[in-house]
Amino acid sequence: xxxxxxxxxxxxxxxxxxxxxxxxxxxxxxxxxxxxxxxxxxxxxxxxxxxxxxxxxxxxxxxxxxxxxxxxxxxxxxxxxxxxxxxxxxxxxxxxxxxxxxxxxxxxxxxxxxxxxxxxxxxxxxxxxxxxxxxxxxxxxxxxxxxxxxxxxxxxxxxxxxxxxxxxxxxxxxxxxxxxxxxxxxxxxxxxxxxxxxxxxxxxxxxxxxxxxxxxxxxxxxxxxxxxxxxxxxxxxxxxxxxxxxxxxxxxxxxxxxxxxxxxxxxxxxxxxxxxxxxxxxxxxxxxxxxxxxxxxxxxxxxxxxxx
Amino acid sequence: xxxxxxxxxxxxxxxxxxxxxxxxxxxxxxxxxxxxxxxxxxxxxxxxxxxxxxxxxxxxxxxxxxxxxxxxxxxxxxxxxxxxxxxxxxxxxxxxxxxxxxxxxxxxxxxxxxxxxxxxxxxxxxxxxxxxxxxxxxxxxxxxxxxxxxxxxxxxxxxxxxxxxxxxxxxxxxxxxxxxxxxxxxxxxxxxxxxxxxxxxxxxxxxxxxxxxxxxxxxxxxxxxxxxxxxxxxxxxxxxxxxxxxxxxxxxxxxxxxxxxxxxxxxxxxxxxxxxxxxxxxxxxxxxxxxxxxxxx
Numbered sequence: 001x002x003x004x005x006x007x008x009x010x011x012x013x014x015x016x017x018x019x020x021x022x023x024x025x026x027x028x029x030x031x032x033x034x035x036x037x038x039x040x041x042x043x044x045x046x047x048x049x050x051x052x053x054x055x056x057x058x059x060x061x062x063x064x065x066x067x068x069x070x071x072x073x074x075x076x077x078x079x080x081x082x083x084x085x086x087x088x089x090x091x092x093x094x095x096x097x098x099x100x101x102x103x104x105x106x107x108x109x110x111x112x113x114x115x116x117x118x119x120x121x122x123x124x125x126x127x128x129x130x131x132x133x134x135x136x137x138x139x140x141x142x143x144x145x146x147x148x149x150x151x152x153x154x155x156x157x158x159x160x161x162x163x164x165x166x167x168x169x170x171x172x173x174x175x176x177x178x179x180x181x182x183x184x185x186x187x188x189x190x191x192x193x194x195x196x197x198x199x200x201x202x203x204x205x206x207x208x209x210x211x212x213x214x215x216x217x218x219x220x221x222x223x224x225x226x227x228x229x230x231x232x233x234x235x236x237x238x239x240x241x242x243x244x245x246x247x248x249x250x251x252x253x254x255x256x257x258x259x260x261x262x263x264x265x266x267x268x269x270x271x272x273x274x275x276x277x278x279x280x281x282x283x284x285x286x287x288x289x290x291x292x293x294x295x296x297x298x299x300x301x302x303x304x305x306x307x308x
Numbered sequence: 309x310x311x312x313x314x315x316x317x318x319x320x321x322x323x324x325x326x327x328x329x330x331x332x333x334x335x336x337x338x339x340x341x342x343x344x345x346x347x348x349x350x351x352x353x354x355x356x357x358x359x360x361x362x363x364x365x366x367x368x369x370x371x372x373x374x375x376x377x378x379x380x381x382x383x384x385x386x387x388x389x390x391x392x393x394x395x396x397x398x399x400x401x402x403x404x405x406x407x408x409x410x411x412x413x414x415x416x417x418x419x420x421x422x423x424x425x426x427x428x429x430x431x432x433x434x435x436x437x438x439x440x441x442x443x444x445x446x447x448x449x450x451x452x453x454x455x456x457x458x459x460x461x462x463x464x465x466x467x468x469x470x471x472x473x474x475x476x477x478x479x480x481x482x483x484x485x486x487x488x489x490x491x492x493x494x495x496x497x498x499x500x501x502x503x504x505x506x507x508x509x510x511x512x513x514x515x516x517x518x519x520x521x522x523x524x525x526x527x528x529x530x531x532x533x534x535x536x537x538x539x540x541x542x543x544x545x546x547x548x549x550x551x552x553x554x555x556x557x558x559x560x561x562x563x564x565x566x567x568x569x570x571x572x573x574x575x576x577x578x579x580x581x582x583x584x585x586x587x588x589x590x591x592x593x594x595x596x597x598x599x600x601x602x603x604x605x
Contacts, residue, residue, distance in 0.1 A: 045477055102479040124487070131483035131538060135395070135450065139475060181486040184479075213479055215486045269502040271444060271571060273399050276389070296393035296480055303397050303446070303567065304486075306519070307493065 026087055027053075027072075027080035032233065032241045033195035035061040035172065037088060039072075039081065041238060043208045043288045046073050046104055048145045053077045055104040056235055058199065059085050060192055062169020065094035069190055069199045069235075071108030074144065075151045078108025093117050095167055097176065098157060099201025099237065100184045101128035102213070103136045109155040120167070121157030122178045122186035129156050161188055179203065182219035183211065183237075191231060198231035198244060206239025209287035210251050212297040216259055216304055223252050254283050262301045263308070275302040363422050364454060371420060371428050372458065372466060380467030381405075384417065386457040388473050392449040395476040396483065397565045401444040402432070402457050416460040417443065421563050423453035426526065429563035435554035439575040442515075443556070446565040448482035448526065451475050484523055484566050493521025493567065497596040499582055512578075517571040518548060520586050520594065524566045527589075543568050545587040550600075551579030576600075 029037040038058040046052040052073020059068045059081070066089060071078045085093065096112045097120040099105055106129075109119065133154035141149045159165075161178040172194050179187040183202040190199040202211065203219070203226060212219065227245040234244045261279040279298035284290050368377055385403040392398040404414050415436075419429040429447055434440045449455075456470045484490050498519040520543055527540025546558040546568070555574050558564075568586075579600070586594040 104479070127487065128483075132481040135481045135483070136479075138451075139477070139481075142475075143477065181489065185486045185488070211479065213485055215489065218486070269500075271399070272397070272446065272569075273389070273401075276393060276399075293478065295389075296476065296478075299394045299397050299399070300485065303565070303569070306569075307498075307521070307567070 024076075024079045024083045026084040027057075027077065029058065029081075029084045029088075032235065033192070033197045036192060036195055036197050036235075037061070037084070038235050038241060039084070040240065041073075041104070043238060045143065045289070045292060046140060047143055048148065051077045051080075051148065052104060052107055052140070052144055055102075055202075055237055056239075056241075057081060057105070057108070058235060059093075060169060060172065060174060060190075061089045061091060062172035064091060064170025066091050067095040067097060067167060067169055067174055067190075068093055068112060069097045070099055070105040070201070071096055071112060073104040073107050074148045075108055075110045075153075076148060078111030081108065082111050094169070095120050095159070095174075097121070097167075097174075097188065097190055097199075098125060099188050099190070099199065100186050101125055101132060102184065102202065103140055103152075105201065105237070106155075107136075107140075107152045110151060110153040113153075113155065118159045119155055119157040120159040120161065120165075120176070120188075122188045123160045123162050124178075124186040125188075126156040126160070128184065128186045129154050179222055180218050181215040182222040184214040187214070189226075189229070191229060196230060196232040198229055198234045200226070200234050200236050202237035204234055204236035204239075204247060205251050206236050206242060206247060207288055208238035209283075209290050209293045210254055210297070211293050212255075212258075212300050216255060216262075216297075216301045220252075220255055220259060223248060223255075250286065254280065254287070257283055258297060258301055259305065262298060262305050266302065266306045266308075272299060272302045272306075275299060362454075363427065364456065367420055367422060367427055367456075371418065375466050377458070377466050377468045380457070380459055380469040383461065383467040384414070384457050384459040384469045386455065386469050386471050388455060388471050390472075391474045392476040393480070395450065395480045396448050396485065397446045398449045398473065399444065399446050400455065401442065404441045404459070412461045412463050413439075414459045415462055418456075418458045418460075419447070419563075420456040420458065421447060421449060421453055422456065423451040424448070424563050425450065426562045428560055430558050430560040433554075433557040433559070435549075435556060435574070437553055437575075437577060438550070438555040439513075440556055440572055442573045444571040446569055447563045448565055449473055449475060449563075450482055482526070484525070487523065490521070490523040490566050494523070495592065495594045496521035497584055497586070497594060499584065499596070499598045501600065512576045513573060514576050515571070515573050516582070517569065518546075518584055520546070520568045520584075522566070522568060522586075522588060524561070524564055524568060526562050540589050543586050543588050545585075546570070547585050549583045550574070550577055551581060553577055553579065555582075 027039045029039045032038050041054040057070040057072050161176050165176045167174040175191040177189050187203050231244040234247045235241050258280040275298040276295040387401040402417050416433045418431045420427050421429045452475050454470050459467045500517045502515040522543050524542040544561050548555045583597045
C-alpha cells in the first residue's frame with residue numbers, strides 16, 4: 001500500500017513537472033528600446049517564492065541572432081525568459097552573457113545550453129564560479145529549496161572578455177567591457193551601440209542597496225569611467241531602467257559615505273565590529289534591503305580600507 | 309550539550325558518563341541519518357543534515373583526544389555576531405574570564421567551527437608572561453554552525469564555551485573577493501598598537517594588532533567545472549614576541565579569513581621590539597620586526 005501510494009505520488013510529481021516545463025509561463029518583459037527587452041527583478045532576497053528572480057535580466061535581438069544578458073536566479077526563471085524570447089523572435093540565441101558570478105544573474109544558465117549558444121563572461125568569471133559555485137548551491141538550497149536548486153548547473157563561460165570585446169548580432173553590435181574589481185572581481189558591462197542602452201550588471205544599483213563583493217575603492221574608481229560611457233539609458237542590475245548617467249548619483253553617494261565612515265573608524269582604532277554597527281548608518285532610510293547588506297558591506301570595506 | 313562535566317567530579321566516573329552519552333548521541337545521529345536518507349529517497353523534504361546531526365562529540369574525540377570538557381562559562385568567553393554578515397569575514401572575539409586572583413592561567417585556546425569543512429579553525433598559544441586576555445580575529449563560516457572555544461588551563465584541564473552563528477545569505481561567499489589584490493599583498497605584515505585612552509600612562513596593558521597579507525585559501529572549495537579541489541594555501545603558523553618573550557602564537561588557521569588579522573591585549577615587559585614570524589602551507593616564511601615607541605615600563 002505504502003509503495004503504491006509513493007509510486008503514484010512520484011508519477012504525479014514527474015507528470016506535473018513535465019507539464020510545467022512544456023508550458024513554462026513567460027517572464028514578463030518590456031521593450032525599453034527597439035530590440036531591447038528587460039525583465040525587472042523584484043527587490044528582495046532570493047527565495048523559493050520568487051524563483052530567485054531578483055535581478056534585472058534581458059535580451060537583445062539583432063538581425064540574425066539574439067544575446068541574453070543574465071539568465072536569472074533559477075533554471076525555472078531562465079526557462080521563463082526563454083519562453084519570452086521565443087514569443088518575440090525566432091532568431092537563434094547565439095550568446096548568453098553573464099555580467100558576473102552572482103547566483104541571481106547566473107543560476108538560470110542551464111536553461112540556455114544548446115549547440116550554437118556560447119556563454120560569455122569576464123576573464124575572471126571562471127575562477128569566481130570555481131571558488132564560489134558549490135557554496136552558492138549549498139547556501140541557496142536553504143532559502144530556495146531542492147526543487148529549484150537541483151536543476152541548477154554551474155556553467156562557466158567559453159568566450160572570455162580580457163578587456164573589451166564586440167559581439168555582432170547582425171546589424172547590431174554589443175560592446176562588452178571587463179572591469180577591474182568593483183562590485184565583484186568579474187564585472188562585465190554590455191553596451192548596445194544602436195540604441196545607446198547600457199546593461200551595467202551590478203555595477204549599478206538603484207533602490208536596492210549596493211552590495212560590495214569586490215573592492216570598494218575599485219568601485220569608486222570605476223564610477224567616473226562608467227559615467228563617461230555614451231549611453232542614454234541604463235539597465236541596472238537592480239532597480240528601474242533609468243537615464244544615464246544620472247542613475248549613478250545615489251550609488252555614488254552611498255559608496256562615498258561608506259568609505260568615509262569606515263576610514264574614520266579605522267583611523268580612530270575601532271575594531272571591525274564597529275563598522276558593521278555604525279558605517280553608512282545615515283544611508284539607512286534611502287535604500288531597500290539596507291539591513292540585509294549594509295553590515296556586510298561595512299565589514300568588507302573595513303577589511304579592505306584598513307590596508308591603506 | 310550534555311557533555312559538560314563539573315570541575316570537581318571524579319574524572320573516571322565523568323569520563324564513563326560522557327562516553328555513554330556520546331555513544332547515545334552517535335546512535336541518535338545514525339538513526340537520524342538513516343531517516344533523512346529514507347525521506348530523500350521518498351522525495352519528501354528532509355531537515356538539513358546540519359540540524360539533525362551534532363558533530364561536536366566526534367570533534368572532541370578527534371581534536372581533543374576525548375579529554376573531559378568542562379563548562380567554561382567562567383573561564384572563556386566567545387563573541388560572534390548572530391548572523392555571519394559576510395561569510396568570508398566573520399569577526400570572533402575570545403576573552404578570558406578568570407579573575408585576577410585565580411592561580412590558574414589559560415595556556416591555549418582552540419577555536420572550532422563545527423560545521424566548516426575543516427572544523428579546527430586555529431589554536432592560539434598564550435605566552436606565559438604576556439597575560440593575553442583578549443584575542444579578536446576573523447574567520448570564514450560556511451554554514452549554520454556552533455562555534456566552540458576550548459581553553460586549556462595551566463592545571464591541564466579543558467574548558468569549553470560556545471556560540472551559534474547563522475550562515476550569511478545573499479551573494480556573500482567564504483571565497484576571496486579580489487584575488488589579484490590578495491596575491492599582491494602576499495607576505496606584507498603590519499603591526500599597530502592602539503591607544504587606550506581610559507588607561508593612564510603608567511599601565512603596561514597594551515592593545516595591538518597584527519595583519520598579514522595572504523589569500524589564506526582553505527583549499528576546501530570544489531571546482532564545480534573540473535570537480536577538483538582548489539589547492540590549500542594559508543598561514544598555518546604565526547608567532548609573536550616582545551623582545552625574546554613569546555606573546556602569542558597561532559597554529560592551524562585553515563578557517564582564518566584572507567589577510568589574517570589578530571587583535572589582542574597583552575602586558576608589556578618593556579621590550580623595545582615586537583617581532584613576528586609567519587609560515588604558510590607552501591613553506592614561505594615571513595618575518596618582521598617593529599620598534600615600539602611606548603613599550604611601557
